[in-house]
Amino acid sequence: EAAVTQSPRNKVTVTGGNVTLSCRQTNSHNYMYWYRQDTGHGLRLIHYSYGAGNLQIGDVPDGYKATRTTQEDFFLLLELASPSQTSLYFCASKGLGENYAEQFFGPGTRLTVL
């Protein structure tokens, strides 16, 4: 079964702070995703990638950067964190091709921006 891990699991920072959320998957999946989950908004896609060095813009990218350094690792960067970025962040991965449609989610990172 796919393994997706995230770190840290909880993070508190202040407005204007610099935060990096990490995600690692160990199933050699091509696709990796960053989502945020907020009450009343469901799950929204921030950025995604289909391979090392690739980045695709999601639906709510403002205020976020992302970088895919290897097949396994995908990072989400908040360079000037704001309270509106307080949220639960999920990373996910998926294999290549229509027969590998299922996304596998990590455990989530709860970020609080004071």
Place this chain on the structure above:
Amino acid sequence: GEKVEQHESTLSVREGDSAVINCTYTDTASSYFPWYKQEAGKSLHFVIDIRSNVDRKQSQRLIVLLDKKAKRFSLHITATQPEDSAIYFCAASVTGGSNAKLTFGKGTKLSVKS
């Protein structure tokens, strides 16, 4: 871009009854429709999906129906059990090529009361 509307934000049923969650989508090119489940305090995991080449799919107590003309799909959970209590998310995607982006609905919180 694609928009997915999930019509029920909450749903309460008695144990043993059926539960139905309805979603609509806007992009006629969408051809893949998965459902994900999120138990309280946990991450999301895949439960069932349907592709546009069929209009019905069943996996044990889960049935998904797709009406392409109405751009509507639904999840039916039969003989509900307390462990079915969770938030259910519908999603839609255009398959093929490198377009592996899911658009999620806002989620339906299902409570199964014994």
